[in-house]
Amino acid sequence: MSPSIKDVAVRAGVSVGTVSNVLNHPERVTENTRAAVLSAISTLGFVRNSSAAQLRAGTSRSLGLIVLDLSNPFFHDVARGVEHVADELGYAVVLCNSDDQTARENRYLQVLEEQRVRGVLITPIEVSSDRLDALRRRGTPAVLVDRHDPRVNCCSVAVDDVAGGELAGAHLVAQGHERIVYYSGPPNLSQCADRLTGLRRAVASAGLDPDEAVEVVEVPVMNARSTHDLARARFADGDDTPGAFCANDLMALGVLRAALSTGRRVPGDLALVGYDDIEFAADAAVPLTSIRQPTQQIGRAAAQLLVEECDNPETHAHQQVMFKPELVTRDSTTPE
Amino acid sequence: MSPSIKDVAVRAGVSVGTVSNVLNHPERVTENTRAAVLSAISTLGFVRNSSAAQLRAGTSRSLGLIVLDLSNPFFHDVARGVEHVADELGYAVVLCNSDDQTARENRYLQVLEEQRVRGVLITPIEVSSDRLDALRRRGTPAVLVDRHDPRVNCCSVAVDDVAGGELAGAHLVAQGHERIVYYSGPPNLSQCADRLTGLRRAVASAGLDPDEAVEVVEVPVMNARSTHDLARARFADGDDTPGAFCANDLMALGVLRAALSTGRRVPGDLALVGYDDIEFAADAAVPLTSIRQPTQQIGRAAAQLLVEECDNPETHAHQQVMFKPELVTRDSTTPE
DNA sequence: ACTCGTGAATGAAACGTTTCACGATCTCCA
DNA sequence: TGGAGATCGTGAAACGTTTCATTCACGAGT
Numbered sequence: 001m002s003p004s005i006k007d008v009a010v011r012a013g014v015s016v017g018t019v020s021n022v023l024n025h026p027e028r029v030t031e032n033t034r035a036a037v038l039s040a041i042s043t044l045g046f047v048r049n050s051s052a053a054q055l056r057a058g059t060s061r062s063l064g065l066i067v068l069d070l071s072n073p074f075f076h077d078v079a080r081g082v083e084h085v086a087d088e089l090g091y092a093v094v095l096c097n098s099d100d101q102t103a104r105e106n107r108y109l110q111v112l113e114e115q116r117v118r119g120v121l122i123t124p125i126e127v128s129s130d131r132l133d134a135l136r137r138r139g140t141p142a143v144l145v146d147r148h149d150p151r152v153n154c155c156s157v158a159v160d161d162v163a164g165g166e167l168a169g170a171h172l173v174a175q176g177h178e179r180i181v182y183y184s185g186p187p188n189l190s191q192c193a194d195r196l197t198g199l200r201r202a203v204a205s206a207g208l209d210p211d212e213a214v215e216v217v218e219v220p221v222m223n224a225r226s227t228h229d230l231a232r233a234r235f236a237d238g239d240d241t242p243g244a245f246c247a248n249d250l251m252a253l254g255v256l257r258a259a260l261s262t263g264r265r266v267p268g269d270l271a272l273v274g275y276d277d278i279e280f281a282a283d284a285a286v287p288l289t290s291i292r293q294p295t296q297q298i299g300r301a302a303a304q305l306l307v308e309e310c311d312n313p314e315t316h317a318h319q320q321v322m323f324k325p326e327l328v329t330r331d332s333t334t335p336e
Numbered sequence: 337m338s339p340s341i342k343d344v345a346v347r348a349g350v351s352v353g354t355v356s357n358v359l360n361h362p363e364r365v366t367e368n369t370r371a372a373v374l375s376a377i378s379t380l381g382f383v384r385n386s387s388a389a390q391l392r393a394g395t396s397r398s399l400g401l402i403v404l405d406l407s408n409p410f411f412h413d414v415a416r417g418v419e420h421v422a423d424e425l426g427y428a429v430v431l432c433n434s435d436d437q438t439a440r441e442n443r444y445l446q447v448l449e450e451q452r453v454r455g456v457l458i459t460p461i462e463v464s465s466d467r468l469d470a471l472r473r474r475g476t477p478a479v480l481v482d483r484h485d486p487r488v489n490c491c492s493v494a495v496d497d498v499a500g501g502e503l504a505g506a507h508l509v510a511q512g513h514e515r516i517v518y519y520s521g522p523p524n525l526s527q528c529a530d531r532l533t534g535l536r537r538a539v540a541s542a543g544l545d546p547d548e549a550v551e552v553v554e555v556p557v558m559n560a561r562s563t564h565d566l567a568r569a570r571f572a573d574g575d576d577t578p579g580a581f582c583a584n585d586l587m588a589l590g591v592l593r594a595a596l597s598t599g600r601r602v603p604g605d606l607a608l609v610g611y612d613d614i615e616f617a618a619d620a621a622v623p624l625t626s627i628r629q630p631t632q633q634i635g636r637a638a639a640q641l642l643v644e645e646c647d648n649p650e651t652h653a654h655q656q657v658m659f660k661p662e663l664v665t666r667d668s669t670t671p672e
Numbered sequence: 673a674c675t676c677g678t679g680a681a682t683g684a685a686a687c688g689t690t691t692c693a694c695g696a697t698c699t700c701c702a
Numbered sequence: 703t704g705g706a707g708a709t710c711g712t713g714a715a716a717c718g719t720t721t722c723a724t725t726c727a728c729g730a731g732t
Contacts, residue, residue, distance in 0.1 A: 004717090004718055004719085006718080006719095014681075015681065015683065016718090016720095017681070017684095017720080017721080017722090018680085018682075020719070021680095021681085021720095023720095024720075026682090028680075029680075030678090030681090033680085033681080043474070045474055047446075047449045047450055047474070048718090048719080049391070049450065049452060049717090049719070050447075050450040050719095051386075051388075051390040051391040051451070051452065051717090051718080051719085052387075052391050052720090053719050053720075054687095054716070054719090055387040055687050055689085055720095056686070056687050056719045056721080057721095058337070058687065070423050071409060072413060076407050079406075082529035083433075094730065095431050095432075095433075096431075097419075097431075108381075114383055114386040116385065116387065130716055134381065137381070138381055138383070139338070192698090195672070224619035228619065250619075253619055254619065256621070257619060257620075257621060280560070280589070283561060283564065283586075283589055283590060284593075284621070285593060285596060285620070285621030337683050340687090341690095342688080343691095350711075350712090351712045352689080353688095353690080353691080353692090353712060353713065353714095354710085354712075355710060356689070357690095357710095357711085359690095360690075364709090364710075364711090365710075366709090368710090369710085369711080384688090384689080385687090385689070386689095387688080387689085388687070388688035388689035388690085388717090389690070390717095391687090391690095391716095391717050391718065392689045392690045392716070392717050393689085393690065393717085394717070636714085672719080673732100674731105674732085675730105675731090675732085676729105676730085676731080677728105678729100678730100679727095679728095680728105681724105681725085682722105682723105682724080682726085683722100683723100684721100684722100684723095685720100685722095685723105686719100686720090686721085687718075687719085687720090688717105689716100689717090690715100691714100691717105692713100692714095692715095693713100693714100693715105694711105694713090694714105694725070695710100695711085696709100696711080696723080697708105697710080697711095698708085698709080699706100699707085699708080699709095700705105700706090700707085700708100701704105701706090701707105702704090702705095
């Protein structure tokens with residue numbers, strides 16, 4: 001078995017309390033004894049048992065973060081933001097990937113609660129989850145990431161998707177395109193629906209009729225291949241709509257490839273706007289105009305809200321933070 | 337404070353030992369008492385305190401996984417493989433991202449050891465790390481991922497990079513290209529060096545002189561943009577080498593864009609091979625021929641080795657597993 | 673010489689589990 | 703009827719920390 005604080009105490013000729021003080025309150029201990037204890041620690045190779053420490057202390061300094069999909073750069077950046085703030089404030093982050101499976105999400109919530117994390121950051125699969133409600137009822141604060149709670153029962157941090165759609169729409173209209181295809185994901189995803197709302201709003205405020213100017217194409221799986229296949233079929237059928245807006249960049253890359261391989265010039269024949277501004281957007285065959293979300297900031301803000309709630313449970317007031325997205329213009333809409 | 341096993345015991349009218357049995361050995365307990373205990377648990381909203389459990393049990397059922405860079409799809413897939421196996425064997429995985437910083441790597445090693453994880457899977461920044469040696473000396477098994485230990489002191493799982501380079505080289509030569517540019521990363525990375533070795537070997541065994549047929553271009557940062565800039569400059573200078581092999585797919589995408597934008601046809605004027613077969617390779621402007629590594633399998637194998645060592649510490653013999661990469665042929669080398 | 677105050681170290685209690693040797697109760701059969 | 707098993711449940715000990723009231727040692731001030 002690995003040596004305990006007791007072994008260290010014996011070796012250094014002091015009591016266990018003193019060893020603990022060296023570890024946690026070095027200033028309470030004399031230079032000499034501290035040195036003796038530290039040397040005992042290193043010769044024995046002592047490593048503190050955090051289970052015991054946390055059991056006694058009753059509370060941990062760690063946060064749980066449950067994201068939908070770590071392979072999505074969006075969530076990866078969010079996580080980075082969270083870790084950064086947590087680091088600064090002396091919290092550890094337990095990173096969990098629910099992979100869009102309710103079973104996994106629930107399991108992780110259970111594990112995090114058993115570990116007595118101070119709080120949880122989560123992009124839930126369903127906005128209202130019994131498991132999550134129970135957690136919060138028992139006193140573990142939670143913050144929603146990239147989602148809003150319809151009943152405003154906890155803090156949340158998200159991005160204004162309507163505004164994002166509006167940015168894209170306004171940009172396309174400003175380039176003179178009066179007909180736009182919107183490649184959407186499943187319409188029950190609020191992100192997809194909101195972006196469409198924004199797009200239609202932009203079109204309307206340019207004096208066009210949204211019902212005529214905007215055509216919605218629902219793509220079942222929001223990836224490049226699936227979108228490519230759909231778009232290619234449309235192009236083969238003679239689709240010559242001059243503008244396209246995609247619910248994410250991967251989809252836009254699919255449309256781009258379909259367009260180029262059917263002899264269309266981008267942006268000459270087709271102006272294309274994506275969403276998310278993923279790293280590769282700038283490096284695509286035609287660099288992609290996209291809507292950038294402040295991903296790291298989302299993570300940072302969420303972590304700050306959570307820690308604030310953990311530290312001041314009584315005075316805390318729930319907040320719904322909403323960031324604004326930003327248009328990044330590249331070759332896919334603006335001729336060089 | 338949240339209710340403890342004691343509160344549950346009182347509520348259900350049984351002893352704490354019985355509650356513990358319901359939790360851990362349900363078969364030792366009568367149908368009736370089990371029901372009573374479970375109902376007490378749910379009305380009180382009891383959640384087991386894993387610190388206490390682990391403290392008493394002395395050992396945990398969790399593994400640590402430290403990767404270099406979670407934003408790299410390669411490591412993401414490895415992690416997926418690890419989680420899958422761990423799940424099956426009833427282990428939890430603590431996922432850590434060292435982000436290529438020694439300080440972070442050391443901090444995580446410390447945390448994992450304090451948590452008394454059963455074992456650690458790691459892609460270390462330096463192959464020989466004092467911190468890691470110490471960990472293993474104190475009895476926590478470790479397995480190297482995507483690295484080999486020169487002193488064969490622990491298990492490791494990696495991919496044969498020489499073979500990968502050879503595959504790429506043989507393929508390009510078979511297509512009739514007798515001059516090849518190798519876009520390499522920093523040559524002190526064994527991955528880059530090994531792939532070059534393989535490439536030269538393939539060229540040589542086709543009867544060509546490697547020194548003449550292979551030109552090495554060192555790209556300082558292994559991403560798309562940096563490679564694009566370098567390649568574009570070369571193309572502008574009139575480079576007309578018919579074959580190119582890149583140390584990873586992002587670099588290949590950079591070369592691809594540079595080639596297309598300077599009017600070259602791919603594969604007509606330039607045949608291009610990448611490495612890693614990242615998800616986007618198939619969806620690039622010209623779908624990319626690439627060398628696929630069995631990423632998930634790496635993770636699975638590593639996890640299996642680790643668990644094996646954890647379960648049979650005495651009989652265990654260290655193994656160095658080496659996977660073979662695979663050529664995936666797409667349009668960037670084969671005319672349609 | 674005596675007390676007081678201060679700073680350092682002590683040691684026992686407590687945290688919430690799991691474990692295990694030990695009772696209690698019941699069943700079955702001689 | 704009695705005793706041997708088998709089956710359930712009990713309760714105290716133990717895990718390795720942290721905390722905190724207490725003790726100790728040592729100078730300074732009267």
